[in-house]
Amino acid sequence: MSWSPSLPTQTCGAWEMKERLGTGGFGNVIRWHNQETGEQIAIKQCRQELSPRNRERWCLEIQIMRRLNHPNVVAARDVPEGMQNLAPNDLPLLAMEYCQGGDLRKYLNQFENCCGLREGAILTLLSDIASALRYLHENRIIHRDLKPENIVLQQGEQRLIHKIIDLGYAKELDQGSLCTSFVGTLQYLAPELLEQQKYTVTVDYWSFGTLAFECITGFRPFLPNWQPVQWHSKVRQKSEVDIVVSEDLNGTVKFSSSLPYPNNLNSVLAKRLEKWLQLMLMWHPRQRGTDPQYGPNGCFRALDDILNLKLVHVLNMVTGTIHTYPVTEDEGLQRLKTRIQEDTGIPEKDQELLQEAGLALIPDKPATQCISDGKPNEGRTLDMDLVFLFDNSKITYETQISPRPQPESVSCILQEPKRNLPFFQLRKVWGQVWHSVQALKEDCNRLQQGQRAAMMNLLRNNSCLSKMKNSMASMSQQLKAKLDFFKTSIQIDLEKYTSDKLLLAWKEMEQAVELCGRENEVKYLVERMMALQTDIVDLQRSPMGRKQGGTLDDLEEQARELYRRLREKPRDQRTDGDSQEMVRLLLQAIQGFEKKVRVIYTQLSKTVVCKQKALELLPKVEEVVSLMNEDEKTVVRLQEKRQKELWNLLKIACSKVRGPVSGSPDSMNTSRLSHSGQLMSQPSTASDSLPEPAKKRLWTGVGYTQKTRNRVAWSQPRDWSSTLGLWPSHGGSCCSDVLALSSTWLEVSLPCSCCDIHPGPEHGPLQAVLALCVQTRRPPSGPSVCQCQS
Known part of the structure; x- marks a missing residue:
């Protein structure tokens, strides 16, 4: 309309x-x-x-x-x-x-559709029209005049919906009307209608196939500018598989069974729809629409198979080639990698498959994980779901990308830009030139998106590395603090105690912890990570690290404007012309494409190098973190061993004093009360013979009052724990109890049973404790003599 x-x-x-x-x-x-x-x-x-x-x-x-x-x-x-x-x-x-969208003819006449609709638009149109025709045929209705003017568009919630109009109408055809009222739409009519023969539903198959071909390529399949009589006599010479009869720039008529380029279909759909169009555009009505698998009228089921394909599009970043793979719901990613290796030569182990956001495909999920649900996504920058293929065996990427091959007519004007062409040929070839410039821009955008996917993947790895670095640095500081504390404590013990056996054991501990710490390794890794961080920041600051326009955008707009002015010329001005200006723009676009690709691949190589460094650092950081964990366990184990030795020493000393005093933390709470009660309540002890000031000092030292002789409040534990080098690892109570005894004995202590001499504060806390061993005549160190006599 x-x-x-x-x-x-x-x-x-x-x-x-x-x-x-x-x-x-x-x-x-x-x-x-x-x-x-x-x-x-x-x-x-x-x-x-x-x-x-x-x-x-x-x-x-x-x-x-x-x-x-x-x-x-x-x-x-x-x-x-x-x-x-x-x-x-x-x-x-x-x-x-x-329907507010107008008819399909208006849609096809838009500039951007001069070489066919986009792939998604083609598939939705085929689905809608096939569904409508199948419904009409089931209701015993033949449309007989299916063409773009009889399909209207309505915007649905998620996509355009195509609707058929003008039902139940078959024009009366005679030899006179063929050359008048049907010029321009004649080619949508099946040959048997033109020949006024009997017809069946297969007349709609011819119209549907012609319509589909035009939506795919932007022009009708059979000599679109010929007059009806000559058209009929020439087209009927085609074979059953021919889907194109065209005239080149030299006027030679050519027959072909292949879909012509340019179009916007991927390789798999192009081949499948090519076979399907061969069924729909058969000249003889009885054979038309017969599918080898589904039989007569099986063309709709064959089309369903095509429309239901699940396709994975893989852009090989090494060559810039897009490979398309039909996959099933249960096909694993490993099977897809095997197919990719067959096509690209990249071994499965070296393949890295990234999505647009930089996420790697998950190995244990099916290959369909990278196919969208078909819903609109405003965040997407590409017209298809692309997976970007990288070769992990490559450290740098060389520029091996070449522009797409040009259509035959475009190659012709590139060689002869001054050649004059009729207006209808000029209009077609200029549209193809504009499409070629568009294709160059889109190919650049896809390659740049692949580089951005690699960059985003690098940033993800770097984020993981930064977290591990922070964890490593924090662990290193904690380990250093524990090591410093352990070394200081053991130095004090070595200075204050002279037992050969314990000294040897403690010196071995000191030597063992000298191997812990990993300070040099941590420092080296942090320096390398900081240098990597600088390189990544430089990459992000690069103009190629961000989405940008450029020369190709400008050239594409200029080519579009030239094409628009040609199309909108008044009919009386549609004369022959040359293509010099359009050829100049195409050559500039090719040069701009090659230059931009070099920049993209330089950036990609830097990104790959940074990623390689990050992947090398990750296991090294993990190894150092693991070693520091082991070092920490070693320090804790040695510390526990040292504390047990000190507790055993105290246990031996305390066990000889009027009753057993356990060195274990659990037994200390009860034994210390029992023993201290004996110390303070025995009438025969030396403390009873002390003068009153001395007794007062004794009660004060252990926190006693005259009214609370049944209870003990231990005092001043921490003053002596640092001297003895003991760590109260069980809440501080046990160690504090024993050291409280030592602090009490520093105040007054008890007399030695053999010499009745009171060890005073000048002997120090360790001597005061060791004085408990005087009855055994076997102190922890030194000769078997009374400590107070020394």
């Missing part, structure tokens, strides 16, 4: 007439708007000069429309009350839902 200016304002109740949407086979289609509810409908009214047979068909179309109900067939509506009175004749009006 062609769009027309607004009509004079006319109303019917709340309904107001708007613009004419187009002119169909029977009459005009006009948009009406309800000013109260905002509803819009399309009203189709017949011309007065219809023949009786066409008047009958018009009534039949209305009947068909009212009984059909399918999302891809335009729906009938009730004609508003009183509007029928505005009809120019007695024929009923047809009210239909209004």
Whole structure:
């Protein structure tokens, strides 16, 4: 349908007439708007000069429309009350839902679709039209006039919806009308309709195949600019598998069974749809639509198989080539890697597959993990779900990318830019040049996105490395503190105690902890990580580290503007012309592409080097962290061993004093009370013979009062623990109890049983404790004599 200016304002109740949407086979289609509810409908009214047979068909179309109900067939509506009175004749009006997207012809005529629709748009269109045709055929309805003008677009929640209109109409064809009213749409009609032969549903297959071909390539498949009679005689010479009959710039007619380039399909879809189009565009109606697997009329099931394909697109960053793989729901990632190795030569072990956000594919998940759910994603920058393939065996990436091969007609004008071409050829080849510049820009964008994916993956690895670095540094500081404390304590013990056996053991401990710490290793790794961090920051600051426009964007816009001006020329100015200006832009775009690719791959090589460094550092940091864990365990183990030796020493000393005193933390709470009670309550002890001031000092030292002789409050534990080098590792109570005894004995102590001499403060805390061993005549160190006599 062609769009027309607004009509004079006319109303019917709340309904107001708007613009004419187009002119169909029977009459005009006009948009009406309800000013109260905002509803819009399309009203189709017949011309007065219809023949009786066409008047009958018009009534039949209305009947068909009212009984059909399918999302891809335009729906009938009730004609508003009183509007029928505005009809120019007695024929009923047809009210239909209004689709705001216009018709498919308008969509195909947009500049960006000059070389075919985008892949996603093609697949949704094929799905919608196939569904609608299948529904019509099941209801014993043959459309017979399927073409872009009879498909309208409606914006759904997630995508465009395609709907068929003009049902139940078959034009009366005769030899005179072929050359007049059907010029421009003749090629959508099946050959048997043109030959006025009997027909079946296969006439819709021919129309559907022709429509699909045009949506894929941007032009009709069979000599689109030829007159009907010559067209028919030439096209019927094609073989059953030929899907293209075209005329090159030299006027030579060529037959081909392959989809022509350029188009926007991936390699797998191009091959599958090529085979499907061979079924749909067979000249003989009985063979048309017959699928080798599904039999007669199996073309819809064959198309379902194509539309249901799950495809993984892998961009090889080594060569810049996109490989497409059909995968099943249960196909594992390892199987996909095997197929990639067969195509690229990159061994499975060296393959790294990254998604756009820099995330690596998960090995134990299926290959379909990288396929989106089909919902719109505003964050996506690419027109397909790409997986970026990197070769981990490469340290640097060399520029091995070449521009795509040019279509035959573009190659021709590159060699002869001054050659004059007819307007229709000029329009087609200029559209292909603009598409080539677009393709160069998109290829650059994909390569740059691959470099960005590598950068984002590097940042993820660096983030993990930074966390490990912080953990390593924190652990190093904690270990150093424990080592310093251990070394200081053991030095004090070595200075204060002279037992050969313990001295030897403690010196071995001191030597063992000298191997702990890892300070040099930690320092070396931190320095390397800081240098890596500097390199990464420099990468991020680089202009190539961010999304950017550039020369290719400008050249693409200039090529688009040249093409737009050519298309919009008035008919009287559509003359022959050369392609010098367009060729100049294409050559500049090729040079700009090659320059930009070099920059991208220089940046990619730096990114790969940084990532390699990060991957080398990760296991080294893990190793040092593991060694420091072992060092910490060693220090703790040695400390526990040393404390046990000191506790054993105290246990031996205390066991000879009027009752056993356990050195263990659990037994100390009860034994110390029992023993201290003996010390303070025995009438025969030397303390009873002490003068009153001395006794007062004794009670004060152990925290006693005269009223609370049954309870003990130990005092001053920490003063002596540092001297003895003891760590109260069990909450401090046990060690504190024993040391409280020593502090008490420093105040007054008890007399030696053999010499009745009181060891005083001048002997020190360790001597005071050792004085307990005087009855055994075997102190921990020195000769077997009384400590007080020394």
